[in-house]
Amino acid sequence: MATLDVLPDGDRMTVTVWGELDLGSRRLLPDLYDVLALSGSGVDLRLDSVGFCDCSGVNVLLDLRVRALDQGKTVVIRSAGRAVGRLLDLTGTRELFTDAARTDGGTPRTDAARTDAAHPDGEALRADAPHADAEHTDSDTDRDHLLAEVAQLRRAMQTRPTIDLARGILMASFSLSPEAAWSVLVRTSQNTNTKLHQLARELVGTVHGSTLPEQVQRQLAAAVAGAGARGGAALCHTAGAAEDEG
Incomplete structure (x- = not known):
């Protein structure tokens, strides 16, 4: 707290x-x-x-x-x-x-400077005071x-929960720390010119059997490998494995 x-x-x-x-x-x-x-x-x-x-x-x-x-x-x-x-x-x-x-x-x-629209006696400001x-x-x-x-x-x-979920997937799949998983998402987003929340949605979708675009797979695998995680290239097969399990 x-x-x-x-x-x-x-x-x-x-x-x-x-x-x-x-x-x-x-x-x-x-x-x-x-x-x-x-x-x-x-x-x-x-x-x-x-x-x-x-x-x-x-x-x-x-x-x-x-x-x-x-x-x-x-x-x-x-x-x-x-x-x-x-x-x-x-x-x-x-x-x-x-x-x-x-x-x-x-x-x-101050509040007075912003909202005072009348003289102290309550009369409206004169027309000759446009300022x-x-x-x-x-x-x-x-x-x-x-x-x-x-x-x-x-x-x-509002997109943050999806981003956090995607980060959790990376942490669980490749033994990444929270900081390293965040770095992987940001780097992949930059290298593929993909908005971060869109990348997160695509990554979360692989759990349900969807496939990441090839360019995203390459860049994400490289970012995972660069973060020192195990088996960065294995990410390319994540979608297929999920589909087989389904």
């Missing part, structure tokens, strides 16, 4: 996370939201001690970032271990958690873009 260590640092809060960021890590969100609310400008995350991270963990980070933008603050990942770093790179979310990832490329806007309307519109556009980006990332993450 993941745990938090919180340390105030000026107008920001430094949060060190220990353990695993998986489906159970959503229980951390209320605490993270509280820490964010107590900060002046946002939260800095130290994720070096996270030994495992899956898509649920990344979704927790994305939810925290959306809440931060609502408050005109930022969430910055200051450091991350291999487990987190690899998934951030895979999903293209690393750049969302940098100092440059702000609502307008500079100083984050205020423009700022409000720009902020709305930024938020809409962010929400669309998060939705797109989450749709992409």
Whole structure:
């Protein structure tokens, strides 16, 4: 189970996370939201001690970032271990958690700057103050873009179970470590110009008797052999063996 260590640092809060960021890590969100609310400008995350991270963990980070933008603050990942770093790179979310990832490329806007559409006495803004309307519109556009980006990332993450299953097949078939199996999938995806989730579906399909394309067989066998597994070339016969057993 993941745990938090919180340390105030000026107008920001430094949060060190220990353990695993998986489906159970959503229980951390209320605490993270509280820490964010107590900060002046946002939260800095130290994720070096996270030994495992899956898509649920990344979704927790994305939810925290959306809440931060609502408050005109930022969430910055200051450091991350291999487990987190690899998934951030895979999903293209690393750049969302940098100092440059702000609502307008500079100083984050506050809620007041984004939503204040009236004078203190409650009267509507005058027609001769177009800059205020423009700022409000720009902020709305930024938020809409962010929400669309998060939705797109989450749709992409729905393919993760199939990818994990394909990785398990490689681990069981060729005595690969989780890291080596992941490396085999990524390398084969790159060398065959095949999307990772599509490659995973094809590999899972071999269990039910389907056959991998010849080019994919060659590249996958080479990647398995390169990972130091036993019998990399045997993968070419996996589909046939499965069909015979059926």
